Amino acid sequence: xxxxxxxxxxxxxxxxxxxxxxxxxxxxxxxxxxxxxxxxxxxxxxxxxxxxxxxxxxxxxxxxxxxxxxxxxxxxxxxxxxxxxxxxxxxxxxxxxxxxxxxxxxxxxxxxxxxxxxxxxxxxxxxxxxxxxxxxxxxxxxxxxxxxxxxxxxxxxxxxxxxxxxxxxxxxxxxxxxxxxxxxxxxxxxxxxxxxxxxxxxxxxxxxxxxxxxxxxxxxxxxxxxxxxxxxxxxxxxxxxxxxxxxxxxxxxxxxxxxxxxxxxxxxxxxxxxxxxxxxxxxxxxxxxxxxxxxxx
Amino acid sequence: xxxxxxxxxxxxxxxxxxxxxxxxxxxxxxxxxxxxxxxxxxxxxxxxxxxxxxxxxxxxxxxxxxxxxxxxxxxxxxxxxxxxxxxxxxxxxxxxxxxxxxxxxxxxxxxxxxxxxxxxxxxxxxxxxxxxxxxxxxxxxxxxxxxxxxxxxxxxxxxxxxxxxxxxxxxxxxxxxxxxxxxxxxxxxxxxxxxxxxxxxxxxxxxxxxxxxxxxxxxxxxxxxxxxxxxxxxxxxxxxxxxxxxxxxxxxx
Numbered sequence: 001x002x003x004x005x006x007x008x009x010x011x012x013x014x015x016x017x018x019x020x021x022x023x024x025x026x027x028x029x030x031x032x033x034x035x036x037x038x039x040x041x042x043x044x045x046x047x048x049x050x051x052x053x054x055x056x057x058x059x060x061x062x063x064x065x066x067x068x069x070x071x072x073x074x075x076x077x078x079x080x081x082x083x084x085x086x087x088x089x090x091x092x093x094x095x096x097x098x099x100x101x102x103x104x105x106x107x108x109x110x111x112x113x114x115x116x117x118x119x120x121x122x123x124x125x126x127x128x129x130x131x132x133x134x135x136x137x138x139x140x141x142x143x144x145x146x147x148x149x150x151x152x153x154x155x156x157x158x159x160x161x162x163x164x165x166x167x168x169x170x171x172x173x174x175x176x177x178x179x180x181x182x183x184x185x186x187x188x189x190x191x192x193x194x195x196x197x198x199x200x201x202x203x204x205x206x207x208x209x210x211x212x213x214x215x216x217x218x219x220x221x222x223x224x225x226x227x228x229x230x231x232x233x234x235x236x237x238x239x240x241x242x243x244x245x246x247x248x249x250x251x252x253x254x255x256x257x258x259x260x261x262x263x264x265x266x267x268x269x270x271x272x273x274x275x276x277x278x279x280x281x282x283x284x285x286x287x288x289x290x291x292x293x294x295x296x297x
Numbered sequence: 298x299x300x301x302x303x304x305x306x307x308x309x310x311x312x313x314x315x316x317x318x319x320x321x322x323x324x325x326x327x328x329x330x331x332x333x334x335x336x337x338x339x340x341x342x343x344x345x346x347x348x349x350x351x352x353x354x355x356x357x358x359x360x361x362x363x364x365x366x367x368x369x370x371x372x373x374x375x376x377x378x379x380x381x382x383x384x385x386x387x388x389x390x391x392x393x394x395x396x397x398x399x400x401x402x403x404x405x406x407x408x409x410x411x412x413x414x415x416x417x418x419x420x421x422x423x424x425x426x427x428x429x430x431x432x433x434x435x436x437x438x439x440x441x442x443x444x445x446x447x448x449x450x451x452x453x454x455x456x457x458x459x460x461x462x463x464x465x466x467x468x469x470x471x472x473x474x475x476x477x478x479x480x481x482x483x484x485x486x487x488x489x490x491x492x493x494x495x496x497x498x499x500x501x502x503x504x505x506x507x508x509x510x511x512x513x514x515x516x517x518x519x520x521x522x523x524x525x526x527x528x529x530x531x532x533x534x535x536x537x538x539x540x541x542x543x544x545x546x547x548x549x550x
Contacts, residue, residue, distance in 0.1 A: 106357070180394035184456070187350060188407035188463055189384035198410065203397055 044266035077244035084155025093166030120164035128228030162215035173207025213286030333512035387465030393452035430458035450481025
């Protein structure tokens with residue numbers, strides 16, 4: 001018998017390695033991005049202290065005599081639009097999910113579910129455009145502000161963008177609540193709404209929470225929409241009706257025109273690193289909650 | 298026994314889509330008695346009992362024909378809300394299905410959804426229901442533990458307690474012992490006999506000995522039809538139909 005060039009055992013090993021490499025690529029990219037951000041962020045602190053970065057309430061890299069690189073204005077801005085968007089998106093998202101899973105007829109569900117998924121696919125620049133031509137003027141009319149490009153506008157748009165995630169994952173969580181809970185509740189003379197609110201939503205709580213966290217991750221990292229709709233004034237935000245400049249907008253606007261290898265340049269990477277860490281933690285938490293949830297089923 | 302008729306099924310047909318699962322069922326359920334429904338798997342006995350509190354309405358594409366009535370009133374009458382019906386006609390399911398809440402909350406739930414706000418009263422009723430369901434001594438020190446940590450038999454008695462708390466008049470048991478061990482089964486059976494004094498009981502079971510032990514009346518279902526309905530001792534000693542005799546003597550099923 002002729003010995004084959006590659007034995008079956010080696011073949012198996014090769015295939016195994018091939019898939020291992022595929023799997024590791026994603027992890028390597030993630031680690032690579034983190035390292036890139038970290039390596040570029042470190043030089044930022046040769047001239048400016050970390051304390052300065054974390055505590056100064058002003059971001060003014062172009063100041064003639066004493067440039068300041070305070071993270072706080074944009075961090076607060078980002079948190080404002082994110083929290084604002086969640087205040088809108090969570091009740092609306094859970095309500096829609098409960099409607100889809102428990103009230104809607106099969107026909108309505110067949111139309112509404114793909115609609116929700118298509119909503120997720122709308123390019124962020126289109127949403128931002130709507131913010132400028134539709135939401136902005138409406139806010140301006142209602143509140144008497146100059147142009148309606150402010151944190152409130154960004155919150156509303158981000159809510160629209162976070163909704164599909166929240167709706168479809170919450171709906172999944174509600175649908176996976178054992179039918180026996182629902183039957184038990186109805187048999188005790190509870191109405192359908194009482195059953196949804198008092199039994200199904202609490203039973204699906206961890207899945208819904210994970211959905212909201214993922215929606216939050218989506219909102220905080222969103223760039224184009226907030227860049228277009230929030231006014232981008234580099235000042236410390238005071239109210240939802242004032243313009244804000246988020247971390248993402250700051251990077252997107254300034255990285256294009258900054259002189260390379262200056263403190264300002266490296267500072268933008270530091271901002272990116274903070275953003276990376278925040279979204280990483282949010283995703284990690286939602287992942288942990290979600291796995292706890294699926295294990296309980 | 299001079300019993301009044303409490304619920305009545307007259308010429309009931311039931312369909313899942315185009316599949317007819319119950320054919321022309323006519324059956325009386327007597328007050329303060331245990332009515333057992335027996336029959337082989339798939340004979341329609343669970344479907345029948347779930348019609349009595351309108352649980353089958355949740356199944357899409359199902360259709361009911363004929364009349365089911367309680368105290369002479371159709372259960373699908375205009376003014377008869379399913380929620381009101383289910384407060385009157387309670388149900389215990391095949392698999393214990395406590396909520397993922399505490400023991401206390403499981404029982405208080407039914408009271409709360411029925412608009413009871415008085416905390417003291419809720420507590421009294423929880424305790425009373427647990428005592429009636431012969432579970433009080435086993436759980437009195439851990440009312441606020443998760444109900445999911447109880448054993449299967451305890452969970453089932455909790456579900457019975459939960460059902461008793463809203464003070465129904467009729468209790469439907471859908472194979473309540475199907476997933477229980479023999480000791481838990483005998484506890485639940487003793488409980489059913491005890492509850493007969495205050496409630497009207499319908500029990501579905503595929504365990505013929507159980508039907509013989511606990512029931513006053515027995516209906517034998519086969520292939521969606523009610524083959525025979527009579528006092529339990531008649532069914533088990535002098536069945537009129539050959540199929541009933543074959544089933545209870547264990548020749549098929």
